[in-house]
Amino acid sequence: NAGVTQTPKFQVLKTGQSMTLQCAQDMNHEYMSWYRQDPGMGLRLIHYSVGAGITDQGEVPNGYNVSRSTTEDFPLRLLSAAPSQTSVYFCASSLAGATDTQYFGPGTRLTVL
Amino acid sequence: GDSVTQMEGPVTLSEEAFLTINCTYTATGYPSLFWYVQYPGEGLQLLLKATKADDKGSNKGFEATYRKETTSFHLEKGSVQVSDSAVYFCALSDPPPGYALNFGKGTSLLVTP
Numbered sequence: 001n002a003g004v005t006q007t008p009k010f011q012v013l014k015t016g017q018s019m020t021l022q023c024a025q026d027m028n029h030e031y032m033s034w035y036r037q038d039p040g041m042g043l044r045l046i047h048y049s050v051g052a053g054i055t056d057q058g059e060v061p062n063g064y065n066v067s068r069s070t071t072e073d074f075p076l077r078l079l080s081a082a083p084s085q086t087s088v089y090f091c092a093s094s095l096a097g098a099t100d101t102q103y104f105g106p107g108t109r110l111t112v113l
Numbered sequence: 114g115d116s117v118t119q120m121e122g123p124v125t126l127s128e129e130a131f132l133t134i135n136c137t138y139t140a141t142g143y144p145s146l147f148w149y150v151q152y153p154g155e156g157l158q159l160l161l162k163a164t165k166a167d168d169k170g171s172n173k174g175f176e177a178t179y180r181k182e183t184t185s186f187h188l189e190k191g192s193v194q195v196s197d198s199a200v201y202f203c204a205l206s207d208p209p210p211g212y213a214l215n216f217g218k219g220t221s222l223l224v225t226p
Contacts, residue, residue: 033214040218044119099164103151106155
Protein backbone atom coordinates (compact mmCIF):
# COMPACT_ATOMS: atom_id res chain seq x y z
CA ASN A 1 0.00 0.00 0.00
CA ALA A 2 1.21 3.48 -0.86
CA GLY A 3 -0.95 5.01 1.89
CA VAL A 4 -1.74 8.67 1.31
CA THR A 5 0.04 10.34 -1.57
CA GLN A 6 0.16 14.04 -2.39
CA THR A 7 1.38 15.88 -5.45
CA PRO A 8 3.21 18.09 -6.02
CA LYS A 9 5.70 18.25 -3.15
CA PHE A 10 6.55 21.88 -3.85
CA GLN A 11 4.79 24.59 -5.83
CA VAL A 12 5.32 28.28 -6.43
CA LEU A 13 2.43 30.36 -7.72
CA LYS A 14 1.85 33.97 -8.56
CA THR A 15 -1.00 35.87 -6.99
CA GLY A 16 -4.22 35.18 -8.87
CA GLN A 17 -3.18 31.85 -10.36
CA SER A 18 -5.22 28.74 -9.74
CA MET A 19 -4.05 25.22 -9.11
CA THR A 20 -5.11 21.86 -7.76
CA LEU A 21 -3.34 19.93 -5.03
CA GLN A 22 -3.80 16.22 -5.52
CA CYS A 23 -4.45 13.70 -2.77
CA ALA A 24 -5.05 9.98 -3.14
CA GLN A 25 -5.32 7.05 -0.75
CA ASP A 26 -5.40 3.33 -1.42
CA MET A 27 -6.74 2.15 1.94
CA ASN A 28 -10.45 2.38 1.05
CA HIS A 29 -10.95 5.05 3.69
CA GLU A 30 -14.26 6.87 3.74
CA TYR A 31 -13.06 9.99 5.57
CA MET A 32 -10.58 12.39 4.00
CA SER A 33 -9.53 15.87 4.99
CA TRP A 34 -7.25 18.77 4.14
CA TYR A 35 -5.25 20.77 6.66
CA ARG A 36 -2.91 23.69 6.36
CA GLN A 37 0.07 24.07 8.66
CA ASP A 38 1.42 27.51 9.41
CA PRO A 39 4.26 28.39 11.82
CA GLY A 40 2.97 28.81 15.37
CA MET A 41 -0.57 27.89 14.33
CA GLY A 42 -0.67 24.12 14.41
CA LEU A 43 -2.86 22.47 11.78
CA ARG A 44 -6.18 23.93 10.74
CA LEU A 45 -8.91 22.03 8.94
CA ILE A 46 -9.85 23.38 5.51
CA HIS A 47 -12.38 20.86 4.15
CA TYR A 48 -13.33 17.29 4.81
CA SER A 49 -15.33 14.50 3.20
CA VAL A 50 -17.12 11.55 4.78
CA GLY A 51 -17.51 9.68 1.52
CA ALA A 52 -17.74 10.00 -2.24
CA GLY A 53 -20.03 12.87 -3.17
CA ILE A 54 -20.09 14.38 0.34
CA THR A 55 -17.92 17.30 1.43
CA ASP A 56 -18.12 19.95 4.12
CA GLN A 57 -16.23 22.99 5.33
CA GLY A 58 -13.73 23.08 8.12
CA GLU A 59 -12.31 25.98 10.08
CA VAL A 60 -10.63 27.86 7.20
CA PRO A 61 -12.45 27.07 3.91
CA ASN A 62 -12.34 30.47 2.19
CA GLY A 63 -10.44 30.45 -1.09
CA TYR A 64 -10.50 26.66 -1.45
CA ASN A 65 -12.80 24.21 -3.18
CA VAL A 66 -12.99 20.45 -2.93
CA SER A 67 -14.86 17.60 -4.55
CA ARG A 68 -14.96 13.86 -3.92
CA SER A 69 -15.99 11.94 -7.01
CA THR A 70 -14.27 8.70 -5.93
CA THR A 71 -13.36 7.12 -2.61
CA GLU A 72 -9.65 7.33 -3.48
CA ASP A 73 -9.21 10.95 -4.53
CA PHE A 74 -9.80 14.25 -2.75
CA PRO A 75 -8.29 17.19 -4.67
CA LEU A 76 -8.01 20.68 -3.20
CA ARG A 77 -8.44 23.61 -5.58
CA LEU A 78 -7.12 27.09 -5.03
CA LEU A 79 -9.33 29.35 -7.09
CA SER A 80 -7.23 32.53 -7.11
CA ALA A 81 -4.06 32.18 -5.08
CA ALA A 82 -3.17 34.83 -2.50
CA PRO A 83 0.04 35.28 -0.46
CA SER A 84 -1.98 34.38 2.66
CA GLN A 85 -2.31 30.87 1.23
CA THR A 86 1.42 30.29 1.47
CA SER A 87 1.55 27.25 3.72
CA VAL A 88 2.20 23.54 3.95
CA TYR A 89 -0.85 21.50 3.03
CA PHE A 90 -1.53 18.04 4.40
CA CYS A 91 -4.11 15.56 3.26
CA ALA A 92 -5.26 12.87 5.69
CA SER A 93 -7.58 9.88 5.59
CA SER A 94 -9.16 7.50 8.06
CA LEU A 95 -11.69 4.72 8.13
CA ALA A 96 -14.70 6.65 9.33
CA GLY A 97 -13.92 10.01 10.94
CA ALA A 98 -11.66 12.17 13.05
CA THR A 99 -11.79 9.78 16.02
CA ASP A 100 -10.08 7.08 13.95
CA THR A 101 -6.35 7.09 13.33
CA GLN A 102 -5.55 9.71 10.72
CA TYR A 103 -3.03 8.77 8.03
CA PHE A 104 -1.29 11.85 6.71
CA GLY A 105 0.36 12.42 3.38
CA PRO A 106 3.87 13.90 3.13
CA GLY A 107 2.57 17.41 2.45
CA THR A 108 2.74 20.03 -0.28
CA ARG A 109 4.72 23.19 0.37
CA LEU A 110 3.03 26.06 -1.47
CA THR A 111 4.47 29.53 -1.90
CA VAL A 112 2.35 32.32 -3.38
CA LEU A 113 4.29 35.35 -4.56
CA GLY B 114 -15.58 26.14 20.75
CA ASP B 115 -13.29 23.23 21.42
CA SER B 116 -9.61 24.04 21.74
CA VAL B 117 -6.26 22.61 22.76
CA THR B 118 -3.44 24.39 24.55
CA GLN B 119 0.00 22.85 24.73
CA MET B 120 3.25 24.10 26.14
CA GLU B 121 5.37 26.15 23.82
CA GLY B 122 8.75 24.96 22.74
CA PRO B 123 11.31 24.41 21.75
CA VAL B 124 12.15 21.88 24.40
CA THR B 125 15.78 20.76 24.50
CA LEU B 126 16.74 17.69 26.51
CA SER B 127 19.76 15.49 26.87
CA GLU B 128 19.47 11.86 25.88
CA GLU B 129 17.92 9.70 28.64
CA ALA B 130 16.22 12.68 30.28
CA PHE B 131 12.57 12.58 31.37
CA LEU B 132 10.08 14.28 29.07
CA THR B 133 6.79 15.97 29.87
CA ILE B 134 4.83 18.00 27.35
CA ASN B 135 1.74 19.58 28.85
CA CYS B 136 -1.60 19.61 27.06
CA THR B 137 -4.92 20.94 28.31
CA TYR B 138 -8.18 21.13 26.46
CA THR B 139 -11.57 22.84 26.40
CA ALA B 140 -14.51 20.87 25.08
CA THR B 141 -18.26 20.86 25.53
CA GLY B 142 -18.70 17.10 25.22
CA TYR B 143 -16.53 14.07 25.80
CA PRO B 144 -13.79 14.26 23.20
CA SER B 145 -11.24 11.71 22.14
CA LEU B 146 -7.66 12.88 22.74
CA PHE B 147 -4.58 12.27 20.63
CA TRP B 148 -0.88 12.88 20.39
CA TYR B 149 0.50 13.08 16.87
CA VAL B 150 4.21 13.35 16.03
CA GLN B 151 5.84 14.98 13.03
CA TYR B 152 9.40 14.00 12.21
CA PRO B 153 11.43 16.44 10.10
CA GLY B 154 10.20 16.64 6.53
CA GLU B 155 7.34 14.22 7.05
CA GLY B 156 3.61 14.22 7.62
CA LEU B 157 2.05 13.62 11.01
CA GLN B 158 1.58 10.16 12.43
CA LEU B 159 -0.44 8.99 15.39
CA LEU B 160 1.62 8.40 18.51
CA LEU B 161 -1.15 7.46 20.95
CA LYS B 162 -4.75 8.15 21.81
CA ALA B 163 -7.37 7.84 24.55
CA THR B 164 -11.11 7.86 24.07
CA LYS B 165 -12.51 8.20 27.59
CA ALA B 166 -11.65 9.51 31.03
CA ASP B 167 -8.83 7.70 32.88
CA ASP B 168 -7.75 5.86 29.72
CA LYS B 169 -4.00 5.69 29.26
CA GLY B 170 -2.59 5.71 25.76
CA SER B 171 0.91 4.34 25.24
CA ASN B 172 3.30 3.69 22.39
CA LYS B 173 7.08 3.57 21.88
CA GLY B 174 7.66 4.38 25.56
CA PHE B 175 5.40 7.43 25.48
CA GLU B 176 2.35 7.63 27.72
CA ALA B 177 -0.54 10.02 28.30
CA THR B 178 -3.55 9.72 30.60
CA TYR B 179 -6.95 11.28 29.87
CA ARG B 180 -7.71 13.39 32.96
CA LYS B 181 -11.22 14.76 32.81
CA GLU B 182 -11.05 16.47 36.20
CA THR B 183 -8.08 18.59 35.09
CA THR B 184 -8.96 18.55 31.35
CA SER B 185 -5.43 17.42 30.58
CA PHE B 186 -3.58 14.87 28.45
CA HIS B 187 0.10 15.37 29.22
CA LEU B 188 2.66 13.41 27.23
CA GLU B 189 5.49 11.68 29.13
CA LYS B 190 8.46 9.51 28.39
CA GLY B 191 10.90 8.23 30.95
CA SER B 192 14.06 8.29 28.84
CA VAL B 193 14.20 10.16 25.55
CA GLN B 194 16.44 9.29 22.63
CA VAL B 195 17.93 11.43 19.88
CA SER B 196 15.48 9.76 17.49
CA ASP B 197 12.57 11.28 19.46
CA SER B 198 13.48 14.74 18.14
CA ALA B 199 10.31 15.91 16.40
CA VAL B 200 7.30 18.17 16.75
CA TYR B 201 4.53 16.82 18.96
CA PHE B 202 0.89 17.84 18.53
CA CYS B 203 -1.92 17.35 21.01
CA ALA B 204 -5.35 17.10 19.40
CA LEU B 205 -8.96 16.42 20.24
CA SER B 206 -12.00 15.35 18.32
CA ASP B 207 -15.64 15.26 19.25
CA PRO B 208 -17.15 11.89 20.09
CA PRO B 209 -17.91 9.65 17.09
CA PRO B 210 -18.47 10.31 14.34
CA GLY B 211 -16.22 13.30 15.07
CA TYR B 212 -15.62 15.10 11.82
CA ALA B 213 -12.78 17.41 12.82
CA LEU B 214 -9.54 17.32 14.75
CA ASN B 215 -8.56 20.41 16.73
CA PHE B 216 -4.79 20.61 17.03
CA GLY B 217 -2.61 22.43 19.47
CA LYS B 218 0.17 24.59 18.05
CA GLY B 219 2.80 21.90 18.46
CA THR B 220 5.85 21.53 20.69
CA SER B 221 9.25 21.08 19.12
CA LEU B 222 11.53 18.64 20.94
CA LEU B 223 15.27 18.43 20.37
CA VAL B 224 17.18 15.66 22.08
CA THR B 225 20.96 16.04 22.17
CA PRO B 226 23.49 13.21 22.66
